[in-house]
Amino acid sequence: MSDTLQKSSDIDLDKRPENGRATAIKSRLTSWDSIILVLTVLVLIVASFSVENFGTSRNFTFMVLDLLPIILIALPMTMIIVTGEIDLSVASTLGLTSSMMGWLWNQGLSIETIIPLCVVIGAICGVVNGFLITGLGLPSLAVTIGTLALYRGLAFVVLGDGAVADFPWNYTGWVTGTIGGGAVPNVLILIVVLALIFGIVQHATPFGRSLYAIGANAQAAHFSGIRVARTKFWLYVVSGAVAGLVGVLWTLRYSSARADNGSGLELAVVAAVLLGGVSIFGGKGSLPGVLAGVVLLTALQNALRLEDVSGQALNIVTGSLLVLSVLLPNITTAVRGNYHRRRLRQAASR
Amino acid sequence: MTTLSLHAPAKNLLKTRELGIVLALALLIAYTAIDNPRFLSGQSIRDNLLNTAILAVMATGQAVVVITRNIDLSVGSVLGISAFTVATMMSANPGLPMIVALLAGLAVGAVAGLVNGVLVRFGKVPALVVTLGTLYIYRGITYSWAGGSQVNADELPRHFLTFANDNLLGIPWLVLIALIVVGTGSLMMRNYRVGRELYAMGSSPAAAELAGIKVARNLLGAFVLSGALAGLAGVLYAARFGTVDAAAGNGMELNVVAAVVVGGVAVFGGSGSVWGAALGALLLTVIGSALAVLDINQFWQQAIVGALIILAICADRLVAVRIARSLRKRDAHV
């Protein structure tokens, strides 16, 4: 049947690639995730020259540890937002697993049992979210605001306002330690491995492709044979599991299991993802952009702290960047549109 | 006209939403009161109402914004900046009357809300992103201004502090203000054109534009209202608690959104009511105090609030499905 179709292929496809590639590169350069990447590199360079102690290996280790929770949770969050949903319960899942970790430790379980168990608990939290959202068809924003309160509440029920601190030093030491006592923190390996896995899944697999289709037009995705509900369900499970893992790492890093661990982190993660150029309406965004967004926020915070600027004042920068990340592209298109219209009017009046 | 009688069940289902909260509230109060009659004492009721007042004021503004299919996450930060501004102002000028404090709070909040509204409408940035951003920005401004300092109760004028506990005809001012806000808000949304236009905008934004509704004006109005009421809540907060630092109202946005959702306002706009949201605020507050009275671990409170939010949206879903079914049956008869 292909023979009947191949009658004439004299399309002007061949004429355009040159021109096409140029505009493609241009649009690539002016896209928000490229801007944020450049901005991140700039901030890193400027800070290492102008901020005392910023470039030291000790500070690098601290930065990576500060980066750890946001960057890991941002990996599945990026996918969820790309599909047009949201998960605000991640920080509470983190708190719940942290609490459970302390409680289980007090029950005398071995740390080797507790850690995988905590990841499973996180995944179960994700299952509940996923069921409510994809099974019952409830809006994810409302559901995860609900489970945000629920999981955090359960965390307090489990552990109260106390803390469990006597975790084995070899585990707490591994999280805060560096490879061979050098400059590269152990957890960086974890970050790199997970980021690579998530990056490949999101940008180079059929599953990743389906995420964008779902976010841009769920009905068309369904008509193309994509299992929309099932895909979203698993994203929530993964998101919960990663939040559980981060709960474990958080607990080990501070050597303290507390119910309020990671409180408010969900907004920082969402802010970082959106700052990285992911559209809140779904269908658009890339993981490199998000990674750059997280690094940018953390580096700024770190540099300001070293300069003795209140970390809270950084909120202004974070918030402004977040708004600008969506506002700037809108303004440029509006200006371009106006210019186009004015030219038309001028042409007509001549 | 038989259609009208057939239609009645659907209407009743619509009504059950607010009725459901009232029933839940009644059950909770009855159970708690049987366990401990002091729960119904004047002091206890008064405390509950005072605690509800601030949340209800903010929930009113939030409900209006959510009904237009938007959200305002910055309300906690607006409360903070307003509380700190007013507390600083009052400690510097103890002679200022209370009304000036209230107006100042409203003004600060209105400006913050206007910024949100302009960014949403003219910047075409989604409300979730804008108000998440301004949540950080307004809080950051408060922090850089206050630093680690705080305004203590002994720096504030007496009349400002006693305002929270003073009465008019036996009703505390705080409660009275909340009642006025909720009442006016409900009336506006129910019986005035602008209110119905706000519902229309949330129900179908595209149709609202085509219908010639002044979408920009209304949207700015909704955000200014939400901001102004959060600002007002900031003054009430400062008066009630006396001590204000840069962290005042931190995380409050989630309680406010929770109250609105529990109160039956759909997160995708177009339905729900202001007084439902106020009832939601009341229910959340009463749960907190009931737990204390029933001697249940306080730590359960947040978990119960979470469960309640989920229950509420499940219930809304169920009601929506039932209405759709009853309407379909009705149409089949016609």
Place this chain on the structure above:
Amino acid sequence: MAEANARPQKADAHNDPPQTNDPLPQANDEAKVANDPLPGASGQPQEASDRPREASDRPRKTAANTQLARLEVHDVSKSFGAVAAVQGVSFPLYPGEAHALVGENGAGKSTIVKMLAGVHRPDTGTLRVDGADVDFAGPADAKAAGIAVIYQEPTLFPDLSVAENIAMGNQPLTKLRQIDRKEMHANAERLFRRLGVPLDPTRPARGLSIADQQLVEIAKALSSEARVLIMDEPTAALSAVEVERLFAVVRSLRDEGAAIMFISHRFEEITALCERVTIMRDGKHVATEMVADLSVDDMIRRMVGRDLSALFPKQDVEPGAVVLEVEGLSREGVFKDISFSVRAGEIVALAGLVGAGRSEVMQAVFGVDPYDSGVVKVHGRRLKKGEPRAAMAAGMALVPEDRRQQGLVMDLSIERNVTLPRARKLARLGLLFGGSERAAAETWTRKLQTKLGRLSDAVGTLSGGNQQKVVLAKWLATGPKLLIVDEPTRGIDVGTKAEVHRLMSSLAADGLAVVMVSSELPEVLGMADRIVVLREGRVAAQLTRAEATEESVMYAAMGQEVAA
């Protein structure tokens, strides 16, 4: 109503099937008109029956011409990006006149409507109301100028009551400026009585049928006491009785001095309602003439701008083995007991009125919709229900009805769209590298001669016809044994239409089994080997090519009501 009764012959003419040249009412199908070759048999009698009546309308018309135009479109142009949607169009609307606007899909009619409604601003040129230039900053301005618009797609507020929908913006107020609900409901009742619709004003708009929604829209326009009423295909979803009632109301509005602009693809409606017609083609004004002076054939020729040749070249193919068997398929309230089969090399058409359940049946067969009972078999194997993937694995492909919502992801690139259903097959070791997708997309877009810039462009930047080719490419690339096409030529230009028909024919010749859902009778008659006619969710008739005529298909589609 009174008017309708005063002219009984008009209502008769409308309901008499042989005189309507387009027996299958349908939503949004603009392109159909172009393809209607209109055998003289159906075109001529209509004119004969309409002309005398038109003559009686003429005196008013001439009077109108000497008046000042109520609304005038003067040398207006509008572009969207590089696409010039409307170029230098001028025409007047007179008070007391019903004016038709016709043209193929993409001719710019909807853009004109949107400019008059204040949604778009003209790039150049002016709009005039009562002779004075106006500049509408938004729909509110147009509304204030007395322009009411009924859009193709209803624009209701689902959460609000029907009465509120109608009154939005001019609700009756009490002394305290509160909304007078009693009065508002009474007003809605009054309007519904005038339209003869038994709707409850207090019910929410959510869940109304499309026809009821359209009636609420009409009530809305009536309530605003518009001086100009613009109707963009208001009748697509209405029954003949409802259409006649609407026309009666519109005529009375016209007689009260309102200017009416009417867009429709049913020529019998245009001749029944309008005195004048403006024809557009490719964004340009072609002609404004008296309806009575033009035959339907004239109108079509001017709309299309070229002669219509044979567009439906289905080759005769010896049918092969049975590919698809559908047995007793039912879904409550949608369709019931549907059975048919399709063999290799065969094109089977599903015909019927809008709402007869044609698309719903095929969507259930493909698995995107559920069904309650029945069996779907492909090559004798029973298919799991509600699983598009199972259908795809069995060799099925569905080119859906709604290209924008179901067929394509508009924001994604052309290549991503083409490879979406078979990304898994293109992956190596589970990974996709840019090359394989691009190569596959390039092969198939070339085969279908798709005109495009870059494969990485968003598919939404293409024209309707090329978008449809991308949908076809997307599914043909999966190598299907059974192709389901739902309204394959809706809203695409004549040239592409012929290409699509040629393609379907050659695919069938190569042994593909094809199921085609179509509302275009000429397309159905020209392409199909067999026709399954659905009526109200049931199979009304199965006709072979030899048995099928316009009349037989239409009779089966409309049932006994027509004969009565």
